[in-house]
Structure formats: C-alpha cells, structure tokens
Amino acid sequence: MVLIKVDYKEKDADRLKLKNGFLCREVAGQWVVVPLGERVVEFNGIMTLSESGALLWRNMDSEVDEEDLVKLVLSEYIIDEDTAREDVREFVVSLKENGLIE
Amino acid sequence: MVINKKGRLYNIAGMKIKICSSEFAMFRNLDLFVCEDHSEIMLEMVVKANSKISEPVGFLLINKDVKWVAISEGIYSHSLYFCDEETKTILCRADVNYEWGLAEITYLKNCPQAEGMVAGFLLEIIFRNRIIFNQGVVIHASAVSYKGLGIIFTAPTQTGKSTQAKLWAKHLGAQVLNDDRPVLRLENRRTRVYGTPWSGEKRLFLNKAVELNAIILLEQAKENRLKGLTLSTSCAQILPRCFLPYYDLEIMDKCLKTLGEMLLGVPVYLLECKPDREAVDLVFRAILNRQKYL
Structure with missing residues (x-):
C-alpha cells in the first residue's frame, strides 16, 4: 500500500503541460514549432521536431504524465517499452531544459 | 473609410x-x-x-x-x-x-x-x-534572374548574399531583382520570385518576376562546394530567414502552409563558397542539370 501511494505522489508531481503560445506545424514534411506573440521574446527561433517528437508535442496541450506519453508512443510505433520510455524521457528532459514546460 | x-x-x-x-x-x-x-x-x-x-x-x-x-x-x-x-x-x-x-x-x-x-x-x-x-512571403535574400531562371541567395547577415548576386551580374549578366527582401509567391503550385521597392540601403531592385528555380543557402568557406539539402534540413534554415507573422496564430498558419508548398517544389542547396566565378558556375551547372530531368 505504502509503495503504491509513493508512486502515485511521484507521478502526480510530474504532471506535464506545455506552455501556451507556440504553433506546431508540418512544413514540407518537417515538423516545426514557432513561438507566437510574447513568446517570441523568450524563444527567438524556430525549433524542429522529429515525427515522434511532434506526436508527443501535440498531445501535451493538456496535462499528461510520462506514462501517458509512453503509452502513446507504444500505440503509434513498433518499438519496445524500454526504448519508448527512454525516448520519452529524453524528449521531456529537453523540453524542460528549454523552458517549454509550465 | x-x-x-x-x-x-x-x-x-x-x-x-x-x-x-x-x-x-x-x-x-x-x-x-x-x-x-x-x-x-x-x-x-x-x-x-x-x-x-x-x-x-x-x-x-x-x-x-x-x-x-x-x-x-x-x-x-x-x-x-x-x-x-x-x-x-x-x-x-x-x-x-x-x-x-x-x-x-x-x-x-x-x-x-x-x-x-x-x-x-x-x-x-x-x-x-x-x-x-x-500566398506570398518576403524573405531576407538577394534574388537574381538569368535567362528565365530565378535564384535566391539567403544567409544570416554579412555572409555574402549580395556578393553572390553581384558575381552573377558581373560574370553572367544576371539581373538583381531585389538585393535584400524579394517576395516569393505561390502561383498555380509554382513559386515565383518578385522584385519589390524595398531592398535596403543600396536600392537595388527591379519591377520584374521570374520562376524560382533554386534557393541557395550560403556559408563562407575556403573552397567552393555545393550540395543539395533535404527538406527537413533546409526548412529549419529557411524559415528564420522569412518575415513570419509571429503576432497571430491564424496568419502564421497561412504563411507556413504557403512556405511548405513552395519548399516542396523548389530545390534547396547549401553553397559553401568563396566570392569568385567558380561559385557562380557551380550553382549554374547544378540548376541546368536539374532542369534537364524535369
């Protein structure tokens, strides 16, 4: 029981949501993220995303946690769970490093 | 009104x-x-x-x-x-x-x-x-027209956009449509490049248009080398050179759609170059070769 509780708390603390003010679009086969309005001051540049990165990004408008994202990747790609978890982790870390998570 | x-x-x-x-x-x-x-x-x-x-x-x-x-x-x-x-x-x-x-x-x-x-x-x-x-967008580039071919040179400031355009004018007799901010427009799924009256301090522009055959990204180098870029690489480099409407989501969406269609039809090359005739010939030959297979 105790263990389950701790897990739950950890997950809860790790809810992820993207900051608003970005537009994610496919341009000539390449996924790009452009800042809009006030965000331009903070993020002066255009980010590019891989196809799986774009899939994750587009599902992070509302709150999710890493497990939701792992499930999403597993449902879309033929990939083992460990790799999916690793990829999601890497993506989330890079979002956090770039200050894109609320 | x-x-x-x-x-x-x-x-x-x-x-x-x-x-x-x-x-x-x-x-x-x-x-x-x-x-x-x-x-x-x-x-x-x-x-x-x-x-x-x-x-x-x-x-x-x-x-x-x-x-x-x-x-x-x-x-x-x-x-x-x-x-x-x-x-x-x-x-x-x-x-x-x-x-x-x-x-x-x-x-x-x-x-x-x-x-x-x-x-x-x-x-x-x-x-x-x-x-x-x-269906148009202004890009920070120098645009030339030569024998019905349209080429734009784009790069961060001070890389040599104008120098390459000038070399085309000098060695081949090409016309500079706009030395700094030409317009690209999508017309019947093809892209045309236009001169506009706003070209920076040099005031180098013409009221002319031509079909766009190549987008050349420039990098200064010790040797001349030209390579074709994949769409994903070129997209990330070209978008920041365009005057994008960062102030509005819907207008940005419209602009990105237009740019996406343009990029699907126009080849993008990276030209690592010196400011000389060889760089001009390298680009010209690549465009001619490509035209042969169209």
Whole structure:
C-alpha cells in the first residue's frame, strides 16, 4: 500500500503541460514549432521536431504524465517499452531544459 | 473609410495597391511599380498629413523602433507608429485591419523624416503582411534572374548574399531583382520570385518576376562546394530567414502552409563558397542539370 501511494505522489508531481503560445506545424514534411506573440521574446527561433517528437508535442496541450506519453508512443510505433520510455524521457528532459514546460 | 483624395495604383509583386493621398512626392520610390489596372485591388491605403498624431490605445505588442499596438475596437485591428524618443512626438502612424487590406496612414505635417517613413518602412510592413493573404512571403535574400531562371541567395547577415548576386551580374549578366527582401509567391503550385521597392540601403531592385528555380543557402568557406539539402534540413534554415507573422496564430498558419508548398517544389542547396566565378558556375551547372530531368 505504502509503495503504491509513493508512486502515485511521484507521478502526480510530474504532471506535464506545455506552455501556451507556440504553433506546431508540418512544413514540407518537417515538423516545426514557432513561438507566437510574447513568446517570441523568450524563444527567438524556430525549433524542429522529429515525427515522434511532434506526436508527443501535440498531445501535451493538456496535462499528461510520462506514462501517458509512453503509452502513446507504444500505440503509434513498433518499438519496445524500454526504448519508448527512454525516448520519452529524453524528449521531456529537453523540453524542460528549454523552458517549454509550465 | 472615406476615399476622396487623388488615388494612384501600384502593382508590387503582382498585388495591386491603391494609395489615396494629396501628396505623391513621398512615393517616388514606388515609381517603377505604377500601374493603370483598377481590377482586383488587394490593398487600399489612405494617407494624410496632420499637425498632431495621437497615440493609439490598446495592447502594446511590440515595443521597438516601430511600436505595434493591438486595437480591440473599430474596423482596425493593429496600429503601428514611430515615436521620436527625444521629443516624444509621434511622426507617423498606420492603422490597419486584420487582413492588412485596408490601411489609414497619418504622418506629421511638414516633417520630411515622417514622409520618408510612410513609403519606406510603414508601407513595407503593411505590404509584407498583406502578401501573406495572397500566398506570398518576403524573405531576407538577394534574388537574381538569368535567362528565365530565378535564384535566391539567403544567409544570416554579412555572409555574402549580395556578393553572390553581384558575381552573377558581373560574370553572367544576371539581373538583381531585389538585393535584400524579394517576395516569393505561390502561383498555380509554382513559386515565383518578385522584385519589390524595398531592398535596403543600396536600392537595388527591379519591377520584374521570374520562376524560382533554386534557393541557395550560403556559408563562407575556403573552397567552393555545393550540395543539395533535404527538406527537413533546409526548412529549419529557411524559415528564420522569412518575415513570419509571429503576432497571430491564424496568419502564421497561412504563411507556413504557403512556405511548405513552395519548399516542396523548389530545390534547396547549401553553397559553401568563396566570392569568385567558380561559385557562380557551380550553382549554374547544378540548376541546368536539374532542369534537364524535369
């Protein structure tokens, strides 16, 4: 029981949501993220995303946690769970490093 | 909008603009683009002089040399103005509607500096945003036309865009359509590159257009080398060179769609180069070779 509780708390603390003010679009086969309005001051540049990165990004408008994202990747790609978890982790870390998570 | 002043028509990058003003001396930079055709006017502007210009009321979006305010009431949605920081006097102001097709410009009476701004950067900003609604985009590049081929050289400032264009003019006799900010327009799924009256300090432009055959990204190097880029690589490098509408999601969406279609049809190359004839020949040969297989 105790263990389950701790897990739950950890997950809860790790809810992820993207900051608003970005537009994610496919341009000539390449996924790009452009800042809009006030965000331009903070993020002066255009980010590019891989196809799986774009899939994750587009599902992070509302709150999710890493497990939701792992499930999403597993449902879309033929990939083992460990790799999916690793990829999601890497993506989330890079979002956090770039200050894109609320 | 009351249009009771004398109007003149201009055709810039295939987009007709009607300007109503009692004074046209300030629009001399547009003389090459005068036209007579009254059909399908895409941008109507009323320009008037005033002894005092009021500050627009609204949310300040951009606070640089040109201030940009979002207005929530009335037919206009944006107001751009330039304020002399020392005297705190507004020299000129442009109110525009959401689609940038209607504009009202006021400039300070008897102020040559203000007059220069109207046909200079104010009209350019309005034009640059209006063209997005007509499947166009302004790109920071130098554009040349040679024997029906259109090529643009783009790179961060000071990399040598103008130098490459100049080499094409010198060695091949190519024409420079616009040395700094040409327009790309999607027409029947093909991209054309147009000269515009705004080309930076050198004022190097023509009222001409040609189909765009290649986008050349430049990098300075010790040896000349040309390589074709994949769409994903080129996209990330070209978008930051374009004047994108960062202020509005829907307009940005429209602009990215147009750019996406353009990039699907026009090859992008990276030219690592020296400023010499060999660099010119390298690009020319690559374009000719590609044309053979089309």
